[in-house]
Amino acid sequence: MATRKTPTRPPAKRSPRSGASPPRRPRTVPDGSAPEPVDDSLAALRDAAAGCKRCPLWKPATQTVFGEGPAKARVLVVGEQPGDQEDLAGRPFVGPAGQMFDRALEELGIDRSRFYVTNAVKHFKFERRGKVRLHRSPNPAEQAACRIWLEGELSRIKPDIVVCLGAIAARNVLGSKFRLMAQRGTWQALPDGTRAFATVHPSFILRQRDATSRHAAYRGFVADLALLLDA
Numbered sequence: 001m002a003t004r005k006t007p008t009r010p011p012a013k014r015s016p017r018s019g020a021s022p023p024r025r026p027r028t029v030p031d032g033s034a035p036e037p038v039d040d041s042l043a044a045l046r047d048a049a050a051g052c053k054r055c056p057l058w059k060p061a062t063q064t065v066f067g068e069g070p071a072k073a074r075v076l077v078v079g080e081q082p083g084d085q086e087d088l089a090g091r092p093f094v095g096p097a098g099q100m101f102d103r104a105l106e107e108l109g110i111d112r113s114r115f116y117v118t119n120a121v122k123h124f125k126f127e128r129r130g131k132v133r134l135h136r137s138p139n140p141a142e143q144a145a146c147r148i149w150l151e152g153e154l155s156r157i158k159p160d161i162v163v164c165l166g167a168i169a170a171r172n173v174l175g176s177k178f179r180l181m182a183q184r185g186t187w188q189a190l191p192d193g194t195r196a197f198a199t200v201h202p203s204f205i206l207r208q209r210d211a212t213s214r215h216a217a218y219r220g221f222v223a224d225l226a227l228l229l230d231a
């Protein structure tokens with residue numbers, strides 16, 4: 001019986017100074033651009049977004065806050081942009097608005113961990129007032145620059161249902177003619193046939209001036225999200 005020759009591995013190259021392998025150079029990304037994903041996976045898209053400099057929002061923010069959840073989720077939820085706590089944690093929907101969203105889903109008996117949650121814009125835009133960072137809405141150019149990441153998430157996850165929270169998410173997914181307060185809580189169809197609906201962003205509830213308005217806004221939010229029970 002012939003013996004098979006085992007391929008031998010070439011010796012590893014060593015750094016002449018320390019004897020250790022040379023450090024990997026960080027990928028340099030010029031302002032106004034982003035790294036190309038290395039493949040078609042969601043993980044590669046996330047890695048590429050972490051180095052994005054397509055608009056100026058990356059500079060003052062702590063990090064890119066990409067979406068999270070199952071890569072094959074049936075429901076994809078889109079918010080506006082990360083808030084102060086999300087920016088620090090690097091995770092979407094972990095601040096007060098995310099907790100409000102959780103509360104509404106819990107009331108409906110829906111498990112959020114089945115959803116993929118993300119934002120239309122992946123960096124936190126804010127204005128500093130002393131120690132506080134106040135949320136500022138991303139402008140149309142920033143939203144347009146960031147759209148490649150949301151489109152990448154949608155094309156990789158291919159959800160059956162998209163839920164838009166707030167006007168910015170709705171405009172980015174459902175188009176500029178969509179009127180949130182007139183069309184909220186009604187099924188819409190995306191060009192590829194995916195079902196979608198929009199409701200207010202949970203921060204809208206938190207911004208109400210008094211308990212009565214907060215309660216009314218919350219009840220409306222829950223009523224819109226109840227569409228998911230028949231989905």
Ligand code: SF4
Nearest residue numbers: 052054055123145146
């Ligand atoms: S907000 Fe979006 S487009 Fe702008 S730098 Fe961040 S990831 Fe890139």
